[in-house]
Amino acid sequence: MITLTKKKDRDFTVLNLTDPQLLTHEWEREHVGYKVLTYTVNKLISEIKPDLITVSGDISVAEYPEAYTNFAKFIDTFDIPWAVVWGNHDNQGGAEIIQKYVYEYRTYKNFVYQEGPKELGNGNYVIAIEEDGKIVHGIIMMDTHDRVFEKNDKGEDAWYWGKLYPGQLPWYEGVVNELKEKGCNETTIISHIPIYAYRTAYQAAWNKDYNPEDVDFEMSKTGVCWNEGYKNSFGVNLEGICSYEHDEGMFDLIKKLGSTKLYVCGHDHINSTCIEYEGVKLMYGLKTGRGCYYKAPYNGGTVIKINSDGKAQAYHHFCDEGI
Ligand SMILES: [Fe+2]
Numbered sequence: 001m002i003t004l005t006k007k008k009d010r011d012f013t014v015l016n017l018t019d020p021q022l023l024t025h026e027w028e029r030e031h032v033g034y035k036v037l038t039y040t041v042n043k044l045i046s047e048i049k050p051d052l053i054t055v056s057g058d059i060s061v062a063e064y065p066e067a068y069t070n071f072a073k074f075i076d077t078f079d080i081p082w083a084v085v086w087g088n089h090d091n092q093g094g095a096e097i098i099q100k101y102v103y104e105y106r107t108y109k110n111f112v113y114q115e116g117p118k119e120l121g122n123g124n125y126v127i128a129i130e131e132d133g134k135i136v137h138g139i140i141m142m143d144t145h146d147r148v149f150e151k152n153d154k155g156e157d158a159w160y161w162g163k164l165y166p167g168q169l170p171w172y173e174g175v176v177n178e179l180k181e182k183g184c185n186e187t188t189i190i191s192h193i194p195i196y197a198y199r200t201a202y203q204a205a206w207n208k209d210y211n212p213e214d215v216d217f218e219m220s221k222t223g224v225c226w227n228e229g230y231k232n233s234f235g236v237n238l239e240g241i242c243s244y245e246h247d248e249g250m251f252d253l254i255k256k257l258g259s260t261k262l263y264v265c266g267h268d269h270i271n272s273t274c275i276e277y278e279g280v281k282l283m284y285g286l287k288t289g290r291g292c293y294y295k296a297p298y299n300g301g302t303v304i305k306i307n308s309d310g311k312a313q314a315y316h317h318f319c320d321e322g323i
Pocket of ligand 1: 058087088089192266267268
């Protein structure tokens, strides 16, 4: 468990960046991808002044090592602790490549990270936020791996988006219980690929009379495009929910334990919804920069504010692209 200290007189502020996903050549100074990403992150950090930066995956694509180095060099210059979970594109080169990036990232002075149990992937760990010697909130980082290869309904070989491994559920239960024993029952999960419940939540919450393409973010906050019971939701999903197609059981466990009230993921670059579903906010982080694919009005980051009682509030912080 990593421990960071919250100041008494103000909220502990987390800035989550997601899916920057620049390839090596996109880090050239004249490249629009470089310009937008560096402008966006600079602006977010100067406006939000975070105590911790989290990155919910897809820093680049595994086969572009220089891009990983460039990202780390850039983000470390802010002198703020930064932590990552790996995305499917980070993981797609296999376990050895990820471990190589972990070794490299450990050489940066502000990088905070733990591998966690080897059989559960790389990067299952907890960042405990402590005030006055008491843990008030736990940020639980969980690896969602790359892809899953299984037979489809027709018995053919097929691939599906990655998911939490079955062993990660008891691991999660263990860390939640450990935090409870230390007096903390407020946690947030950050991972890359959404869990299955993002699908059921969206099905329940979105009013299908509205085409998401016709709804902008401001309109999404008015409640009109949400069903009764979900009027405090916000954001727009402009693409499908690209997750494993069967229930991995994580949401039932989250509800049973009653500790995690916020789940933040990345992966679907142009989805930005936050839906409070059965007492848990299931939220997409706002994409940071232009890497891979993007929609300019949805550029920025996601802020998580944690107060002295350990309660977390999250919202998107939008940013122009500076070009
Ligand atoms: Fe992804």
